Amino acid sequence: MRFHDLDLPLEIMHAISDLGFQYCTPIQAAILPKLLTGVDAAGKAQTGTGKSAVFLINILTQMLRNPIAGKRPSGTPRALILAPTRELALQIEKDARGLAKYASCKIVAVFGGIDYQKQRQQLIRDHVDILVATPGRLLDFVQQGQIHLDKVETLVIDEADRMLDMGFIPDVRRIIRKTPQKSRRVTMLFSATLTPEVMRLASQWTTNPFVVEIEPEQVAVETVDQIVYLTTFEEKFTLLVNLIFHNNLERLLIFGNRRDVTRNLLERLTRYDIRCALLSGEVKQNQRxxxxxxxxxxxxxxxxxxxxxxxxxxxxxxxxxxxxxxxxDPEAYVHRIGRTGRAGALGTSVSFADEGDSFQIPVIEEFMGQKLHCIYPPEELLKPLPAPQKVRPTKSRRRFTNSRKRPARPGKKVAGSRR
Structure with a gap:
């Protein structure tokens, strides 16, 4: 299905053209035509399927077709999008700005880890059309009277399953109670899994939703070439560095299971003059x-x-x-490899299976319904690495090292000194 077939406003079509998209992804083709008629929706889809564009295109279309004349109070959004994490909120905001490029639409994102006063100024300076928010920071602004949700026309709950996992549902309930009744708003709920718990939430918050499910293997298999290297723990870092240099990789995302693993990887890769950065829960938001x-x-x-x-x-x-x-978690495997091969582009995922985690292979295969391509690494990728660069001493160490004389230890007599 082409976007041109959906009879979208010209402002949105212009933005979609600028972004280089012509054809809908499976979830977009399955849900957009129905959603544009004003019904509620519940969708099962992984990230990377284009689901953000589904609700953003619908929100922008409704706003352009039903403009509000006159001055509007500040902090009163027409659309509210709830996301479980700061990273997802930032990404939705970025996608919204891209699609609203030619529409007169005020988009604001509020989330923790960023200066509260700066976000407050954004809210009181002008009216808000689309508000993207994490639950905790949004409730703070609601309680302070900076945000009013009684005029929300469209409510989106993204990654509802993760909201459950992270314990946000009580906050989400409090937020939804501040919005108009479900019969007077359009509600969309998206989740990577439509578990009984998620479907119960959908039934509480939506009215006769249109339900669509895009299975995870459709995302992972079609556009991502998956390779699993059977290796040892000791060989993994050598394999990684040789993989980067042998293939001259310029945009690579590496996943580790724990913070200490990722910290150690960052330090070791830096010593091989590989420009890299860390993204984990312990990294401050502005650094992320x-x-x-x-x-x-x-x-x-x-x-x-x-x-x-x-x-x-x-x-x-x-x-x-x-x-x-x-x-x-086998589902985390699908989420991870979904960072490449997006929007129809081809990508490659490479997994290292050592003696400690190779037992996960059958579990992942069962979840995806297909066998993984497991091979031993070629010899060129196990070639011993040269000695890494020495870590530069800190400023204080350099001063100490460059000084002509070392200070004497307390109580020790130095030649030529008087006691």
Whole structure:
């Protein structure tokens, strides 16, 4: 299905053309025609399927077709999009700005980890059309009277399953109670899995929703070439560095299961003069944003991440994803490799299966309904690495090293000195 077939406003079609899209992804083709008629929806889809564009195109279309005349109060959004993480909120905001390029639409994102006053000024300076928010920070602004949700026309709950996992549902309930009744708003709920718990939430918050399911293997298999290297723990880092240099990889995302693993990887890769940055829960939000922007712009070639980046991270032209550790959750494997091969482009995922996590292979295969291509690494990728560069001493160490004389230890007599 072409976007041209959906009878969208010219402003949106112009933006879609600028973004280089002509044909709908499976979930877009399945749900957009129905959604544009004003019904509620519940969709099962992984990230990377184009689901953000589904609700954003619908929101923008309804706003353009039903403009509001006159001055509007500040902090009163027409559309509210709830996301479980800061990274996903930022990505939705970025996607919204791209699609609203030619529409007069005010988009604001609020989330924790960023200066509260700066976000407050954004809210009180002008009216808001689309508000993208994480639950905690949104409730703060609602309680302070900076945001009013009684005029919300469209409510989107993205990654509802993760909202459940992260314990956000009580906050989400409080937020939804501030919006108009479900009969007076359009509600869309999206989730990677439509579990009984998620479907119960959908029944509470939506009215006769149109339900669509896009299975995970459709995302992972079609556009991602998957390779699993059977290796040992000791060989993994050598394999990784040789993989980067042998293939001259310029935009690579590496996943580790734990923060200490990713920290160690970052330090070791830096010693081989590989420009990289870290994305994990312990990294401050402003540093995460800078890391993502540097990765997008090409200032760094490698992003090392925990699963905090597995959902909601959208960077164009990631050629390879490496699972330095195989994830314990098979669904996380699909989320990770979905960072490449997006929007119909081809990508490659390379996973390292050592003696500690190779037992995960059958579990992942069963979840995806297909066999993984497991091979031993070629000899050129196990070639011993040269000695890494020495870590430069800190400023204080350099001063100490460059001084002519070392200070004497307390109580020790130095030649030529008087006691």
């Amino acid at each position: 944003i800078k890391a993502l922007e540097d990765f997008r712009s090409g200032k760094i070639r490698v992003l090392v991440a925990t699963d905090v980046a597995a959902r909601g991270l959208h960077v164009d032209d990631i050629s390879h994803v490496v699972n330095y550790d195989l994830p314990l």
